[in-house]
Amino acid sequence: MQSTELAIDRRALLRSAILLVGGSMAGLPGEAFAQGKKLTKARFFTPAQYSVLDETAEIIIPKTDTPGARAAGVPSIIDDLMANWASAERGANFRALMDDIDRRALAAGGASLRALPPARRLEFVRAYDAEKIGAKDPVYSRLKELVLTTYYLSEAGATQELRYELVPGKWEAWTTIGPDARAWAV
Amino acid sequence: MTFDAIVVGSGMSGGWAAKELAEKGLKTLVIERGGHLEHGADYTDSLSPWELENYGLVKEAEAAEHYGIQSQCYAFSTATKHLWVKDSEHPYTTPEGRPFMWIRGYHLGGRSIMWARQSYRLSDMDFQSNARDGHGSDWPVRYEDMAPWYDHVEQFAGISGSREGLPQLPDGQFLPPMDLTGAEKDFKQKLEAAYPTRRLIIGRCAHLTEAKPHHEELGRIACQYRSLCERGCSYGSYFSSLSATLPAAQRTGNLTIVTDSIVHSVIYDPKTGKASGVRVIDAKTKQGRTYEGKVVFLCASAIPTAQIMLNSKSEAFPNGIANRSDAVGRYLMDHLSGMGASGTYPGFEQNYHSGRRPNGFYIPRYRNVTEPTEGLLRGYGFQGGVMRDNWRRGLGQAGVGPEFKASLRKPGPWRIHLSGFGEMLPRPDNRVTLHPTRTDKWGMPIVHIDVSLGDNERRMVEQVGADAKEMLERAGATGVSVRKHYGGAGLGIHEMGTAHMGKDPTKSVLNKYNQAHDVPNLFITDGACMASGGCQNPSLSYMAMSARGAHYAVQFLREGVI
Ligand SMILES: Cc1cc2nc3c(=O)[nH]c(=O)nc-3n(C[C@H](O)[C@H](O)[C@H](O)COP(=O)(O)OP(=O)(O)OC[C@H]3O[C@@H](n4cnc5c(N)ncnc54)[C@H](O)[C@@H]3O)c2cc1C
Ligand code: SF4
Numbered sequence: 134m135q136s137t138e139l140a141i142d143r144r145a146l147l148r149s150a151i152l153l154v155g156g157s158m159a160g161l162p163g164e165a166f167a168q169g170k171k172l173t174k175a176r177f178f179t180p181a182q183y184s185v186l187d188e189t190a191e192i193i194i195p196k197t198d199t200p201g202a203r204a205a206g207v208p209s210i211i212d213d214l215m216a217n218w219a220s221a222e223r224g225a226n227f228r229a230l231m232d233d234i235d236r237r238a239l240a241a242g243g244a245s246l247r248a249l250p251p252a253r254r255l256e257f258v259r260a261y262d263a264e265k266i267g268a269k270d271p272v273y274s275r276l277k278e279l280v281l282t283t284y285y286l287s288e289a290g291a292t293q294e295l296r297y298e299l300v301p302g303k304w305e306a307w308t309t310i311g312p313d314a315r316a317w318a319v
Numbered sequence: 320m321t322f323d324a325i326v327v328g329s330g331m332s333g334g335w336a337a338k339e340l341a342e343k344g345l346k347t348l349v350i351e352r353g354g355h356l357e358h359g360a361d362y363t364d365s366l367s368p369w370e371l372e373n374y375g376l377v378k379e380a381e382a383a384e385h386y387g388i389q390s391q392c393y394a395f396s397t398a399t400k401h402l403w404v405k406d407s408e409h410p411y412t413t414p415e416g417r418p419f420m421w422i423r424g425y426h427l428g429g430r431s432i433m434w435a436r437q438s439y440r441l442s443d444m445d446f447q448s449n450a451r452d453g454h455g456s457d458w459p460v461r462y463e464d465m466a467p468w469y470d471h472v473e474q475f476a477g478i479s480g481s482r483e484g485l486p487q488l489p490d491g492q493f494l495p496p497m498d499l500t501g502a503e504k505d506f507k508q509k510l511e512a513a514y515p516t517r518r519l520i521i522g523r524c525a526h527l528t529e530a531k532p533h534h535e536e537l538g539r540i541a542c543q544y545r546s547l548c549e550r551g552c553s554y555g556s557y558f559s560s561l562s563a564t565l566p567a568a569q570r571t572g573n574l575t576i577v578t579d580s581i582v583h584s585v586i587y588d589p590k591t592g593k594a595s596g597v598r599v600i601d602a603k604t605k606q607g608r609t610y611e612g613k614v615v616f617l618c619a620s621a622i623p624t625a626q627i628m629l630n631s632k633s634e635a636f637p638n639g640i641a642n643r644s645d646a647v648g649r650y651l652m653d654h655l656s657g658m659g660a661s662g663t664y665p666g667f668e669q670n671y672h673s674g675r676r677p678n679g680f681y682i683p684r685y686r687n688v689t690e691p692t693e694g695l696l697r698g699y700g701f702q703g704g705v706m707r708d709n710w711r712r713g714l715g716q717a718g719v720g721p722e723f724k725a726s727l728r729k730p731g732p733w734r735i736h737l738s739g740f741g742e743m744l745p746r747p748d749n750r751v752t753l754h755p756t757r758t759d760k761w762g763m764p765i766v767h768i769d770v771s772l773g774d775n776e777r778r779m780v781e782q783v784g785a786d787a788k789e790m791l792e793r794a795g796a797t798g799v800s801v802r803k804h805y806g807g808a809g810l811g812i813h814e815m816g817t818a819h820m821g822k823d824p825t826k827s828v829l830n831k832y833n834q835a836h837d838v839p840n841l842f843i844t845d846g847a848c849m850a851s852g853g854c855q856n857p858s859l860s861y862m863a864m865s866a867r868g869a870h871y872a873v874q875f876l877r878e879g880v881i
Contacts, residue, residue: 192719220383274714301674306501307498307672315730
């Protein structure tokens with residue numbers, strides 16, 4: 134695993150090289166600046182919890198004509214966030230949330246979330262979501278926020294499902310759009 | 320080491336002082352307590368959202384332990400974390416029940432890197448306000464003294480805006496304005512019809528909507544509408560010390576910069592009656608050293624400038640240098656902020672916007688300008704925008720599956736928001752003092768900040784929320800929610816007034832040249848100098864004060880008066 138400092142140094146070097154030759158930064162592959170990929174990692178969630186997260190995220194944002202949450206990497210990003218961002222309390226709450234979803238699926242459908250038939254799975258998560266959002270449940274609301282944020286700001290979410298430009302170049306204050314126009318991710 | 324001029328701080332005001340002094344031929348030393356920040360290389364503006372560490376989220380435990388105050392600023396993220404102080408390393412105290420959120424960054428360029436770039440002139444009403452209602456000291460300058468200096472700094476910095484002919488918000492030397500969205504134009508028309516005394520204009524901001532040759536010479540290019548500005552802009556498209564003033568100072572050959580050097584105090588020479596230099600603590604080694612200069616500019620920003628002055632004790636100045644008035648540290652002001660309203664702006668489904676405008680609209684002050692208001696002094700302005708919502712509208716919304724995804728694929732409704740910025744009265748009890756016992760890890764006495772709201776401020780907080788709601792409703796916005804809650808002192812991030820200008824040396828600290836009444840070669844041109852705050856974002860005024868103060872300092876040096 135590369136340290137952040139090294140990543141920044143590399144970025145700085147690259148950038149100053151570009152600026153030296155008078156070029157613009159636009160059009161450079163994102164990978165050149167991205168952080169080093171982690172080689173090995175232990176998951177934050179247990180396999181059972183991770184599978185609930187994976188399934189729930191994909192049900193919230195499924196694969197359609199564009200990638201869904203799973204293909205965009207949302208479950209593993211959220212797992213990373215739990216390890217690298219969340220406080221101990223939040224981590225515990227999220228683990229409990231995954232357990233709760235599974236338990237409720239079992240109670241409602243006689244099987245864990247993964248074992249339910251797809252239509253029942255969707256139905257169950259829709260009802261669970263409506264109940265928790267309706268009650269403004271802070272833990273579930275935060276999970277949903279993380280699912281949406283990491284999906285729509287992922288490369289697939291931002292550039293395939295929605296539209297994103299790193300360097301728009303100009304500001305057009307009033308454009309005309311058709312009924313199929315996609316929103317800007319940011 | 321001896322220099323012609325010493326400038327303490329390299330932020331918005333220090334950069335300007337350094338540029339002007341160096342361009343006028345003075346061997347100038349800038350002393351910055353923070354580390355070096357490299358224009359371009361230390362910015363994160365090349366990163367797409369998915370490349371940010373933790374999608375921008377700073378580790379919760381780290382934020383709580385080290386950034387309890389800074390993390391309250393909207394611009395705090397993993398992309399900017401290196402630009403904020405660690406609160407755990409830079410403590411200060413406040414009285415029980417009166418928090419002050421001091422948002423700051425210690426590095427070369429100061430907060431000119433993270434600022435939101437809104438740039439407005441004060442008007443003659445502002446320079447006369449203290450004289451008129453008796454709060455604070457009468458300004459020793461009037462708008463006509465400042466106007467040429469506003470021209471000067473606007474031309475160099477590059478301020479985009481529209482000419483409007485408003486007496487409370489004078490026009491300037493503007494680059495082309497950014498466009499309002501059609502929905503904003505619609506709101507403007509409805510607002511101005513409903514309230515003939517109010518106006519809506521495009522925000523004035525320190526962005527190069529067009530790069531002039533003198534901007535290009537410094538490597539600055541036109542704004543590319545990315546709105547990544549608080550991460551630093553490698554294009555130099557917005558004004559900062561690193562994009563503009565320090566490179567301009569550097570090319571004169573007269574500039575020396577030392578970083579990681581904490582100014583501890585100003586040295587007073589009783590024989591000459593002048594400041595002879597400054598004492599510095601090395602931030603890394605904690606060793607002390609001194610620098611000598613013929614003139615000293617304090618530009619460390621309002622609170623640290625007061626801290627340095629109060630800490631500069633001598634036989635002649637037992638309460639801190641140039642503080643015979645006992646006004647140093649007093650009259651601390653911020654802008655009331657955090658109040659406003661938002662709602663849905665119906666219609667215009669066929670329209671959208673493209674690019675990210677790093678700016679919004681502005682509703683200049685009308686209270687006690689075009690609308691005399693019983694029981695309320697001074698006034699407030701609003702920043703705002705009308706833009707289409709995106710997927711974020713899904714956050715608090717129930718829904719899952721293909722329909723949910725399909726609905727969030729489309730642009731959401733137009734959303735309107737207004738955020739008020741209100742003037743605080745200058746009050747002597749709102750003050751910064753040195754803590755009687757506690758010092759920081761460099762041995763410098765920490766500050767104690769005591770700010771509370773007066774009756775006028777409390778009324779204003781209520782009125783701003785009420786006005787925002789009414790304006791949105793009368794323009795047809797739906798689902799209007801109001802923020803009457805005042806975010807808290809400090810969160811306006813416009814601290815000022817702690818060494819204010821005035822006519823009377825027994826009541827104020829600086830004269831009309833930003834020169835200390837008591838110490839003729841000591842100049843203070845950061846926000847500390849402000850005798851009142853207006854409701855406009857203040858940095859443009861600090862820039863103008865710095866350029867103007869430098870002009871007079873050089874003149875007085877040449878004339879041999881200081
Ligand atoms: C997120 C954000 C948004 C903002 N938006 C706007 C806006 O839209 N419009 C506007 O007008 N203003 C805005 N501001 C405020 C603006 O940034 C400040 O008004 C301005 O930077 C103040 O200039 P300054 O030179 O006084 O202080 P700073 O820019 O803070 O610079 C002070 C410098 O002095 C250094 N220093 C401090 N103490 C010492 C010491 N003892 N020795 C040596 N060096 C020292 C600091 O490290 C720093 O580099 C915003 C600020 C923030 C953070
Ligand atoms: S919006 Fe303009 S100033 Fe801001 S980061 Fe982009 S190019 Fe730079």
